[in-house]
Amino acid sequence: MDKTVADLAAAVAGIEDGMVLMIGGFGGAGAPIELIHALIDRFKATGSPKNLTVVNNNAGNGRIGIAAMIDAGMVAKMICSFPRSADPRAFTEKYLAGEIALEVVPQGTLAERIRAGGAGIPAFYTPTSFGTDLAKGKPVAEFEGRPYVQERWLKADVALLKAELADTQGNLTYRKAARNFSPLMAAAAAVTVVQATKVVEPGGIDPEAVITPGIFVTRVVEVADARQEEALMREGAAYA
Amino acid sequence: MDKTVADLAAAVAGIEDGMVLMIGGFGGAGAPIELIHALIDRFKATGSPKNLTVVNNNAGNGRIGIAAMIDAGMVAKMICSFPRSADPRAFTEKYLAGEIALEVVPQGTLAERIRAGGAGIPAFYTPTSFGTDLAKGKPVAEFEGRPYVQERWLKADVALLKAELADTQGNLTYRKAARNFSPLMAAAAAVTVVQATKVVEPGGIDPEAVITPGIFVTRVVEVADARQEEALMREGAAYA
Amino acid sequence: MTEKLSNAQIAWRAAQDIEDEAYVNLGIGFPEMVAKFQPPGRQAIFHTENGILNFGESPAAGEEDWDLINAGKKAVTLKPGAAFFNHADSFAMVRGGHLDVAILGAYEVAENGDLANWSTGPKGIPAVGGAMDLVHGAKRVAVITDHVTKDGRPKLVKHCTLPLTGLACVTRVYTSLAVIDIEGGRFVLREKLPGLSLEQLQAVTGAELVIAGTVADLVAPEVS
Amino acid sequence: MTEKLSNAQIAWRAAQDIEDEAYVNLGIGFPEMVAKFQPPGRQAIFHTENGILNFGESPAAGEEDWDLINAGKKAVTLKPGAAFFNHADSFAMVRGGHLDVAILGAYEVAENGDLANWSTGPKGIPAVGGAMDLVHGAKRVAVITDHVTKDGRPKLVKHCTLPLTGLACVTRVYTSLAVIDIEGGRFVLREKLPGLSLEQLQAVTGAELVIAGTVADLVAPEVS
Numbered sequence: 060m061d062k063t064v065a066d067l068a069a070a071v072a073g074i075e076d077g078m079v080l081m082i083g084g085f086g087g088a089g090a091p092i093e094l095i096h097a098l099i100d101r102f103k104a105t106g107s108p109k110n111l112t113v114v115n116n117n118a119g120n121g122r123i124g125i126a127a128m129i130d131a132g133m134v135a136k137m138i139c140s141f142p143r144s145a146d147p148r149a150f151t152e153k154y155l156a157g158e159i160a161l162e163v164v165p166q167g168t169l170a171e172r173i174r175a176g177g178a179g180i181p182a183f184y185t186p187t188s189f190g191t192d193l194a195k196g197k198p199v200a201e202f203e204g205r206p207y208v209q210e211r212w213l214k215a216d217v218a219l220l221k222a223e224l225a226d227t228q229g230n231l232t233y234r235k236a237a238r239n240f241s242p243l244m245a246a247a248a249a250v251t252v253v254q255a256t257k258v259v260e261p262g263g264i265d266p267e268a269v270i271t272p273g274i275f276v277t278r279v280v281e282v283a284d285a286r287q288e289e290a291l292m293r294e295g296a297a298y299a
Numbered sequence: 300m301d302k303t304v305a306d307l308a309a310a311v312a313g314i315e316d317g318m319v320l321m322i323g324g325f326g327g328a329g330a331p332i333e334l335i336h337a338l339i340d341r342f343k344a345t346g347s348p349k350n351l352t353v354v355n356n357n358a359g360n361g362r363i364g365i366a367a368m369i370d371a372g373m374v375a376k377m378i379c380s381f382p383r384s385a386d387p388r389a390f391t392e393k394y395l396a397g398e399i400a401l402e403v404v405p406q407g408t409l410a411e412r413i414r415a416g417g418a419g420i421p422a423f424y425t426p427t428s429f430g431t432d433l434a435k436g437k438p439v440a441e442f443e444g445r446p447y448v449q450e451r452w453l454k455a456d457v458a459l460l461k462a463e464l465a466d467t468q469g470n471l472t473y474r475k476a477a478r479n480f481s482p483l484m485a486a487a488a489a490v491t492v493v494q495a496t497k498v499v500e501p502g503g504i505d506p507e508a509v510i511t512p513g514i515f516v517t518r519v520v521e522v523a524d525a526r527q528e529e530a531l532m533r534e535g536a537a538y539a
Numbered sequence: 540m541t542e543k544l545s546n547a548q549i550a551w552r553a554a555q556d557i558e559d560e561a562y563v564n565l566g567i568g569f570p571e572m573v574a575k576f577q578p579p580g581r582q583a584i585f586h587t588e589n590g591i592l593n594f595g596e597s598p599a600a601g602e603e604d605w606d607l608i609n610a611g612k613k614a615v616t617l618k619p620g621a622a623f624f625n626h627a628d629s630f631a632m633v634r635g636g637h638l639d640v641a642i643l644g645a646y647e648v649a650e651n652g653d654l655a656n657w658s659t660g661p662k663g664i665p666a667v668g669g670a671m672d673l674v675h676g677a678k679r680v681a682v683i684t685d686h687v688t689k690d691g692r693p694k695l696v697k698h699c700t701l702p703l704t705g706l707a708c709v710t711r712v713y714t715s716l717a718v719i720d721i722e723g724g725r726f727v728l729r730e731k732l733p734g735l736s737l738e739q740l741q742a743v744t745g746a747e748l749v750i751a752g753t754v755a756d757l758v759a760p761e762v763s
Numbered sequence: 764m765t766e767k768l769s770n771a772q773i774a775w776r777a778a779q780d781i782e783d784e785a786y787v788n789l790g791i792g793f794p795e796m797v798a799k800f801q802p803p804g805r806q807a808i809f810h811t812e813n814g815i816l817n818f819g820e821s822p823a824a825g826e827e828d829w830d831l832i833n834a835g836k837k838a839v840t841l842k843p844g845a846a847f848f849n850h851a852d853s854f855a856m857v858r859g860g861h862l863d864v865a866i867l868g869a870y871e872v873a874e875n876g877d878l879a880n881w882s883t884g885p886k887g888i889p890a891v892g893g894a895m896d897l898v899h900g901a902k903r904v905a906v907i908t909d910h911v912t913k914d915g916r917p918k919l920v921k922h923c924t925l926p927l928t929g930l931a932c933v934t935r936v937y938t939s940l941a942v943i944d945i946e947g948g949r950f951v952l953r954e955k956l957p958g959l960s961l962e963q964l965q966a967v968t969g970a971e972l973v974i975a976g977t978v979a980d981l982v983a984p985e986v987s
Contacts, residue, residue, distance in 0.1 A: 180423050182447075205421075207422075235506075266475075
């Protein structure tokens with residue numbers, strides 16, 4: 060079994076117009092910048108993929124990563140908890156112009172919906188958002204006298220993730236707080252694509268240390284010189 | 300912050316008649332034999348705790364651990380997925396005599412109910428058990444045309460767990476497949492008591508390697524010479 | 540009719556349909572044998588409910604590590620690329636549809652794919668384990684079983700009479716006499732022992748066997 | 764009335780109520796200051812939604828590791844005993860009631876404990892983050908805030924007019940003028956600035972202040 064592919068273009072193959080993409084990361088930690096930019100390259104060369112729905116905690120920062128996807132016109136809808144950032148221009152401009160849709164989800168509910176998608180749980184109840192605008196239209200129920208909101212699972216066609224180590228079977232570790240949503244997204248997507256800073260042979264990761272077991276991973280590409288989004292931001296980088 | 304206690308008796312203090320106890324382990328892997336036996340010692344000395352509800356995947360094996368609790372007459376009800384084992388006499392005798400109650404829960408549903416208890420999710424839907432005797436009386440709902448059963452969270456007054464490493468703040472690692480239900484139970488119990496094979500200072504466990512963060516742990520006791528339940532079984536051990 | 544496949548031969552036949560690199564869960568007991576018969580060149584990855592992916596054979600007697608066991612509580616070993624995880628994550632793999640194949644035993648299988656394999660009725664002590672989760676999780680749920688009960692009654696039936704494990708979940712049954720797919724609520728015969736007539740097979744099957752295309756010979760080598 | 768506590772002083776006051784060994788989440792922005800003012804001898808453990816328990820101060824400029832950030836995307840450091848975990852586990856800590864205290868900012872707090880702190884209405888771009896989860900998770904949810912808005916209107920009100928974050932969730936409010944508990948659907952005054960009369964305080968508060976027992980002086984040292 061060898062899930063590695065030769066390059067970034069092969070890694071992002073098969074992502075089509077209209078798909079739902081989960082993209083790992085919280086702020087810059089865990090953002091798979093190289094995978095995203097490879098997808099932008101394909102869009103620029105072929106006009107596809109477009110009309111994407113992107114699931115991420117945020118909605119892009121500056122002119123790189125998800126923000127650059129939005130700038131390029133690939134994204135029809137964002138599902139996120141916090142569409143603000145140090146430099147939210149890309150999303151803000153499109154949103155105010157009515158050119159991008161937004162589904163705001165409380166962060167814990169977003170995490171749990173993704174986790175449910177991967178775990179085969181179609182719906183669950185949470186106290187979060189009860190009585191607020193974000194619960195409008197959702198079923199509510201009482202348990203032990205306390206009100207809860209019913210939330211639905213969230214799945215994706217493809218997840219794009221950044222890992223620290225991957226073995227060729229797709230077992231993953233992450234670096235510090237770059238873990239965040241990625242293990243959940245790995246399970247919730249039909250196809251999970253991972254850029255790893257280092258790819259090792261099976262046995263190269265201690266079975267106790269595996270955070271995402273390989274069963275959740277479809278393709279792995281090594282990006283040894285991966286850049287951290289926040290570091291790029293501070294250099295004033297733009298991908299255009 | 301120092302969550303360690305001096306001995307097993309102090310570790311199991313405060314467990315009272317009628318409480319719900321989650322006990323870690325799947326078969327012998329992860330069974331906190333020394334904590335259980337300390338609780339039996341207290342029962343024998345004081346007549347308490349009794350009328351306990353015990354949550355575990357199984358219902359005891361041989362004459363040690365949970366089986367010895369049942370033999371001693373401390374357990375009023377078992378919540379488990381599989382009340383059979385190599386030597387299920389203790390449970391079987393009491394069950395056939397009508398002296399112990401049984402709630403059988405599919406193993407994945409048991410895990411998810413405990414996980415929900417720790418995660419503040421009062422109810423969720425699962426395909427598991429739909430149309431079977433184990434779904435009787437439970438609400439059902441359709442999502443995308445497929446039927447699901449509503450299941451409720453499961454919480455406990457106390458969890459008794461076995462860890463490999465613990466630091467004094469309660470961060471835990473487990474040994475191999477001894478992990479099983481324990482990280483879920485740690486979160487689902489009001490008081491989580493852990494016997495660890497080795498206790499280290501904060502910083503002694505790599506933050507990436509922590510499986511159960513200390514926030515879920517109340518008390519830690521070092522049991523350096525902890526015995527494995529299955530190994531004791533094979534020696535023919537009995538705790539009576 | 541005395542000729543039939545041994546349990547090992549049934550397990551061998553089921554193993555031939557497991558693709559290379561498939562993620563597979565084998566039920567405890569008889570289905571565990573399937574792992575032994577993977578064709579050369581194929582390497583499935585085995586999952587056990589109690590939190591291991593990519594475990595291997597049993598260790599030699601005396602070499603067991605009892606913290607390294609499968610769902611049947613038997614000692615196992617690890618292959619390179621193994622991973623440990625907790626029970627919630629383990630059943631997320633199951634319920635979330637991440638397994639390619641689950642192979643389970645059966646008391647009864649109905650022609651609509653209903654499975655009964657966890658309870659022989661109200662007299663015993665009920666014990667379900669992970670079976671009810673597995674039947675709703677894997678992309679393909681197959682059963683291996685003797686074709687009839689010990690006292691000769693059909694295990695493939697019109698309707699199950701024993702408590703159900705899951706509804707309409709089984710898609711293929713490997714028995715001691717035949718390989719049968721469940722399609723459109725019917726038993727479709729794919730393979731049968733060469734010495735067995737269709738009439739003989741139908742006589743020990745509790746619902747109609749449908750023929751759709753070729754019925755191949757069910758042939759298994761001597762294995763154990 | 765120009766005298767009031769600075770933000771740092773409000774944060775200092777809130778910090779005095781955090782017990783030793785408490786597990787605490789501080790909202791992004793102003794509430795993050797609370798961590799600086801823990802009394803000597805007490806050591807809370809701080810949680811951040813993005814998957815760290817037991818993080819510490821910001822590193823020196825140039826020493827940042829941008830994979831080691833808090834929910835406000837600021838670089839942090841680790842203390843001994845820190846742990847990383849994924850977002851589902853992080854919000855299990857929140858929603859599951861495992862945090863002792865959450866301290867959040869506010870646009871409005873109503874006398875029944877309703878909180879509005881995520882949206883200033885339909886004109887802006889909505890962004891909620893983890894606030895709606897935090898108000899339902901921690902054992903104690905406190906707010907730190909200026910007593911009035913920048914244009915002088917009360918932030919402590921009879922009913923919130925802005926979109927709600929959570930219903931009846933706040934139990935204590937630390938403002939630039941007072942410390943107020945929410946009990947039985949009323950604002951109960953516990954402390955006020957010594958130079959401020961009850962009438963003056965009531966005049967800038969949008970719902971009745973109830974006196975129940977002693978009203979202590981709210982005194983904070985010069986901190987920044």
